[in-house]
Amino acid sequence: MVTRSENDALTRVEGDAPMGQMLRENYWLPFARSESLAPGAAPQRVRLLGCDLVAFRGQDGTLGLVDERCPHRMASLALGRVEGCSLRCIYHGWRIGADGAVVEVPSEGERSAEFAARVKVNRYQIREGGGLVWAFMGTGDSPELPPLPFMAVPAEGRSWWRMTVDCNWLQGFEGALDSVHLNWLHQGWSDPGKPQPFPKLAPSYDIEQTAYGLRTAAIRQLAPGKLHFRVAEFVAPFFAFSASRQPMIATDCSCFISVPIDDEKHILLFGVWDETGPVQSMGSFFDGLDPDDLLAGDFHRGNNWGQDREAMAGGHFSGFTRSVLHEDLGVQMSMGPIVAREEEQLCGTDLAIVRMRQFLLEMLKSQQAGEQIDGAFAEYAAGGFLPFSYEAEAGADWRLGGQRGKLGRVVEAVI
Numbered sequence: 001m002v003t004r005s006e007n008d009a010l011t012r013v014e015g016d017a018p019m020g021q022m023l024r025e026n027y028w029l030p031f032a033r034s035e036s037l038a039p040g041a042a043p044q045r046v047r048l049l050g051c052d053l054v055a056f057r058g059q060d061g062t063l064g065l066v067d068e069r070c071p072h073r074m075a076s077l078a079l080g081r082v083e084g085c086s087l088r089c090i091y092h093g094w095r096i097g098a099d100g101a102v103v104e105v106p107s108e109g110e111r112s113a114e115f116a117a118r119v120k121v122n123r124y125q126i127r128e129g130g131g132l133v134w135a136f137m138g139t140g141d142s143p144e145l146p147p148l149p150f151m152a153v154p155a156e157g158r159s160w161w162r163m164t165v166d167c168n169w170l171q172g173f174e175g176a177l178d179s180v181h182l183n184w185l186h187q188g189w190s191d192p193g194k195p196q197p198f199p200k201l202a203p204s205y206d207i208e209q210t211a212y213g214l215r216t217a218a219i220r221q222l223a224p225g226k227l228h229f230r231v232a233e234f235v236a237p238f239f240a241f242s243a244s245r246q247p248m249i250a251t252d253c254s255c256f257i258s259v260p261i262d263d264e265k266h267i268l269l270f271g272v273w274d275e276t277g278p279v280q281s282m283g284s285f286f287d288g289l290d291p292d293d294l295l296a297g298d299f300h301r302g303n304n305w306g307q308d309r310e311a312m313a314g315g316h317f318s319g320f321t322r323s324v325l326h327e328d329l330g331v332q333m334s335m336g337p338i339v340a341r342e343e344e345q346l347c348g349t350d351l352a353i354v355r356m357r358q359f360l361l362e363m364l365k366s367q368q369a370g371e372q373i374d375g376a377f378a379e380y381a382a383g384g385f386l387p388f389s390y391e392a393e394a395g396a397d398w399r400l401g402g403q404r405g406k407l408g409r410v411v412e413a414v415i
């Protein structure tokens with residue numbers, strides 16, 4: 001059971017909130033697909049940890065990330081013009097370089113360079129990796145980008161979708177560690193020509209704590225002597241590698257990254273990757289949807305997030321027919337902006353979520369005790385663990401199944 005104050009500690013990220021501080025000072029925050037920031041394209045508004053920023057890419061490909069408010073009289077730099085590798089405010093023409101230095105203050109005439117050198121701009125580090133753009137907002141030195149498994153995959157071997165979700169980041173994140181909902185919420189998206197990937201059997205959980213987070217196995221008894229393992233990795237603070245068999249990749253490698261925009265919104269980056277070859281078409285999964293704004297359109301409480309009761313009458317279980325992620329995110333938003341976790345009544349199959357919350361609370365304690373937070377990404381990388389969903393004989397050890405080259409028999413078409 002999480003108390004109200006623990007819930008606040010876990011969820012709130014704005015201002016001096018400890019979780020916001022921990023994320024700001026220790027982690028790179030991915031916030032966009034690389035392709036969404038083309039050279040010379042319109043600057044992109046970015047809100048992270050309650051701070052309003054603007055990202056832009058100069059004509060030479062250099063990325064810049066600064067406060068949205070112009071340092072002169074606070075006009076939005078999201079309205080600015082990208083000129084060369086700098087951003088010019090359209091109000092009075094001040095020009096800011098990708099490195100965050102003001103390079104021109106036209107109204108100061110001959111004094112422009114001298115005056116510009118004294119102007120302070122709040123700028124942040126920005127980098128690309130794994131097909132994503134990442135921000136570091138801390139005051140100290142930044143760590144390396146995390147060596148996560150998708151980072152080294154060639155561009156054609158991975159795909160990302162980004163969406164803005166109207167609820168707290170933890171609420172979204174918990175969905176990735178919740179194996180039970182697959183066979184309920186998502187059953188309308190299983191291939192109707194095939195039997196359910198596994199029957200609606202309540203899994204038992206086995207969880208191993210690591211330095212980087214948790215390895216969680218949902219274990220189902222398919223038949224006498226036959227087990228099904230679904231292994232998901234929680235990599236602190238907000239990465240979930242979830243076994244999620246999709247039609248367009250030959251592996252189960254999918255990743256959910258839930259990055260806080262502020263207390264009541266988050267960015268979800270959903271990615272799939274295949275180390276052995278290109279990602280195939282997403283088929284009907286995300287047809288016609290914007291990869292940078294997957295939930296664009298009429299998706300809100302007022303219309304029950306587009307739930308289609310006619311489709312339900314016709315046999316679709318949940319009525320969310322646009323994509324499997326609309327199904328997840330509609331339900332998560334329906335829980336309200338920040339779930340009152342002190343009111344929940346959890347059951348046995350919520351164990352992975354409970355353990356993940358405990359892990360994060362321990363990290364917060366360390367942070368507040370002034371200890372160095374080590375993301376332990378290197379340990380995750382060294383383990384070679386990938387998410388997998390597979391069948392095994394009774395007595396098999398699920399811990400071996402998630403490692404490269406040690407697969408059990410992969411189950412087909414598991415969503």
Ligand code: FES
Pocket residue numbers: 070071072073074075089090091092093094
């Ligand atoms: S407000 Fe931006 S240049 Fe004046």
Ligand SMILES: [Fe+2]
Pocket residue numbers: 175181182186328
């Ligand atoms: Fe889901």
